[in-house]
Amino acid sequence: MATTQSRTLARMMLFPSVILLLGWMIVPLCMTLYFSFVDYNLLIPGEREFVGFLNYEFFLTDPAFFESFFNTLYLVTGVLAITICGGIGLAVLLDQAIWGRNYVRIMVLAPFFVMPTVSALVWKNMLMNPVNGLFAHFALWLGLDPIDFFAQMPLFSIIIIVSWQWLPFAALILLTAIQSLDREQLEAADLDGAGPFSKFFYIVLPHLSRAVTAVILIETIFLLSIFAEILVTTSGGPGYASTNITYLIYTQSLLQFDVGGGSAGGIVAVIIANIVAIFLMRLIGKNLEG
Amino acid sequence: MAITSTKKSKIIYTLAAWTISGMIFFPILWTLITSFKTEAEAISATPALFAFDWTLENYKDVLARSPYFDHFWNSVVISLGSSLLGLMIAVPAAWSMAFVQTKKTKNLLMWMLSTKMLPPVGVLIPIYLLFRDFALLDTKLGLVIVMTLINLPIMVWMLYTYFREIPGEILEASRMDGATIGEEIFHVLLPIALPGIASTLLLNVILAWNEAFWTLILTAANAAPLTAFIASYSSPEGLFYAKLSAASAMAIVPILILGWFSQKQLVRGLSFGAVK
């Protein structure tokens, strides 16, 4: 249902959002690109000479980069593994007939709505602190030595915190997907003599594959940019043990004021994210057909 | 009385569900409880769940002795402001994509969503420098602008899905009835789409309230919302668990409540159509 008049009008209505998003994307991105090719440090005024790919060279050969890259990898895969497995389990559980299902849902979903800085601080101080934290008290009560989470396993501690925050998201999406499963398939399987495990592996899991893919891709996009939790707990340390690429670029740009180097890093991060985004776009495109 | 197997499994599942969800919820519960303890009680080696002297002193302390309310207000202004501003830009865009479909509509929508996937560090430096040069650093206005831009794709996407559920013929009928485009949107589209618009607003208020990248980097004492202000409780000299809990409780309870009402919207807005 379109006439030239409604189409012109539609174009005008689209204009503000398109222009704004175009501006938001292109202008700063071009600036980052420009900065990545110059030698520019905010503490050294006036210096801005063109240095070609030098910034990239420094950034990519810095051992901090390698450590951050793998940290990012561990972070993302660790959180994905915990949230997807936990999410599937929770989704199956919440799909069952249980008393007080609404209250269970409230409790399971709550972590997703807690702001990251609060999550991080509560976990770090009140739960994981090796002297005064709850886990320490619990360990002592059992006769064990308390774990100093952030000293002994900084990255893993962050993985725990972020997984706690994202588990509800995965559970909710997967629960929605499970509830769209045609009950009759399961009943037919019952008649065919399938037990609960067979039903799960041969019917439920394949049905969930699309939702799981979506959760993986969507979480990955967000997990690449984990920031607040690191800032507030370890500041990336000890050393670079809990620094991911996002945090590394942050320290270079705003703590070391190395605009050139930070910009090169920013471009690298964009390239990595683009690769993930291409897959996500294909998924969304398929969904838009339906 | 024989317990049927379905009843037995219901009992088992219920126990499992409550146990697991209780463990998941526990950190939040613990925070809420600790907010009513004294500091000494909060770090006690024998932590108590209920049996302690409840006190409101932490809340009084946080509200009286720190600019907590200012930062709370900053959060409100930034989340609400960016969501309302976003709506004003997103509603017309979603209208045109939902009701005047062209071959390019799908691609345009996907492009918009792709801007959300840009890693913030990719534009960290330019945004920081631009904000510095335009005196937008540490201002509520600056943050409203950023929040609007980063959530605009999601708003357009969500509104698009809601608008698509409205039969186009109703809008055509209003056109035949002599309505101008403004009257069509104001008298017909908006009232019908109101639940969808409210849902979009709700989800975006939540996302903006909890945003923890730009709010931490672009603000200081003046415009810091709660996300940034709470971070100041992380300094090692402050082992003030009880106060941390009180400050945290006030920061998260509003969104926990809003979040409970926004489950469906969460699925619609953030799963990008993968599940229905």
Next chain:
Amino acid sequence: MGSITLKKVTKNFDEVNVIKPLDLEIKDGEFIVFVGPSGCGKSTLLRMIAGLEDTTSGNIEIDGQDATHTPPAKRGLAMVFQSYALYPHMSVRNNIAFPLKRAKVSPAEIESKIANAAKILNLTDYLDRKPGQLSGGQRQRVAIGRAIVRQPSAFLFDEPLSNLDASLRVNMRLEISELHKSLATTMIYVTHDQVEAMTMADRIAVFNGGIIEQVGTPLELYQHPVNKFVAGFIGSPKMNFIDVTNDSNAQTHSLGVRPEHFEISTDSGTWQGTVGVIEHLGSESFLHVTIEDGSTVTVKADGDCPLKYGDTIYLSAPEHKVHRFDKNGLTIKNAAP
């Protein structure tokens, strides 16, 4: 008031041509029905007349003025949609008032017009209900009411009865025809149901694949179809087509006889056949007869027809009720009337 002329109107969707150059004159006050199978372009043409779709080329004139590029709100037409398209959030009263408010009519006049329309359409008791609380037929009437109060030059109906059940459809057909008699306004009515077309129309335009096969009164189309398509489309049950090679007219490729025009005999006739399934409707019966060349024809018989499955019968048809078609499906004009 209310005459619409289409001159060489075409429509393309992207590269696909859906309406070929088309001319049509709609007279003021007439009830014209666009009928045809799905996808033939009748709804598209209606929407072009309404202004909801652009015209790729050609002109649409309303009352002598070129309206091809006029926006729908300004064409002075009213449309009743297949899904009624009522405003779900407004009461019946406000639904009907909507177009009047857009036209800045005074509140007092709005009230009286609504009361009037409600009286005509039996809606007075429902004025404060919302569409969700009404039945299909009531919603239908509200949609009509909303159209009436605008006092348009012409009413456009887009398959308005498709969503109603059968008995309601019959009643609404009568009501719409009554409405036409009392308002005397032009009505353009789109349907795929040829019964609606035959019973309601002053003239019918039969559409097929983007062209108008024939325009005429119901009786003209019934008695003198110009081709096989119109002949087979109008009339229920469908006309029977029998291929022949040795007809008196050398160009004849097939003959057409309507089920109601066959004469049945147990002794002799033009065609011999075996009775197959008989459908007894009470008022009449339909025999499915297999004739010599193996094809099946439908024959109308009396309600108390004594024939049975397997009986042999003979069929004839009077000369002036036999239609002849050439190899292109066009009717060959008879020498005899």
